[in-house]
Amino acid sequence: MFKLETKRLVLRDLEIDDLQLFYDMSIEEKITNYQRWFLGKNGYEQWVEDSINHNKRKPRFAYDLAITLKNSGKAIGWIGWGTDDLEKCEYDFGYSLLPEYWSKGIMTEALSCGVDYMFNKLNASTVSGECVDDNIGSARVMEKAGLLLIKEWDEINLETEKIRKRRKYSKSSDFYVT
Ligand SMILES: CC(C)(COP(=O)(O)OP(=O)(O)OC[C@H]1O[C@@H](n2cnc3c(N)ncnc32)[C@H](O)[C@@H]1OP(=O)(O)O)[C@@H](O)C(=O)NCCC(=O)NCCS
Numbered sequence: 411m412f413k414l415e416t417k418r419l420v421l422r423d424l425e426i427d428d429l430q431l432f433y434d435m436s437i438e439e440k441i442t443n444y445q446r447w448f449l450g451k452n453g454y455e456q457w458v459e460d461s462i463n464h465n466k467r468k469p470r471f472a473y474d475l476a477i478t479l480k481n482s483g484k485a486i487g488w489i490g491w492g493t494d495d496l497e498k499c500e501y502d503f504g505y506s507l508l509p510e511y512w513s514k515g516i517m518t519e520a521l522s523c524g525v526d527y528m529f530n531k532l533n534a535s536t537v538s539g540e541c542v543d544d545n546i547g548s549a550r551v552m553e554k555a556g557l558l559l560i561k562e563w564d565e566i567n568l569e570t571e572k573i574r575k576r577r578k579y580s581k582s583s584d585f586y587v588t
Pocket of ligand 1: 507508
């Protein structure tokens with residue numbers, strides 16, 4: 411099984427037992443405010459199954475991983491990255507963490523590890539993520555992991571019909587220093 415270790419965390423391939431974690435995240439408004447895809451009918455269940463299968467593809471395009479605590483093995487969140495073109499190697503990522511673990515530097519630790527992996531092992535040309543402008547925590551995580559704000563645009567929320575700004579953060583391998 412694919413695994414990466416940081417000081418406090420093990421990032422490992424998703425397993426079917428992680429459905430409980432995704433259920434816990436799907437009923438948490440603080441998360442679904444920003445991760446709408448957890449919500450749809452069977453949204454997260456189908457997504458977890460598909461991601462487990464996608465992780466097994468060879469060559470591998472995607473890494474959808476559970477964020478677990480090294481000392482207890484408890485699954486507390488998800489981080490995923492992938493590309494749709496292994497020649498261009500432009501990687502995107504996403505993440506979510508159970509709120510009781512917020513603001514302890516956990517996602518910064520997980521994303522920094524992911525960014526290193528994408529540049530060092532997957533030969534990424536760029537690594538990018540997006541968030542809406544009021545998701546200050548997510549923007550901070552990307553900044554702390556060394557990404558820069560490269561683009562900002564208006565997006566219409568189809569449910570509320572409100573316009574909000576979306577931001578893209580990115581880093582190019584040209585500026586990656588090990
Ligand atoms: C975004 C998220 C992953 C952050 O995880 P985390 O482990 O709490 O992040 P970290 O602790 O590594 O860093 C968060 C930073 O944002 C800051 N922050 C968080 N909320 C903030 C706010 N409302 N105002 C100002 N700063 C804020 C924290 O203080 C911290 O910065 P610091 O270390 O400089 O003090 C988590 O909040 C989450 O799961 N949110 C819901 C899902 C989501 O938004 N996913 C991303 C979609 S783009």
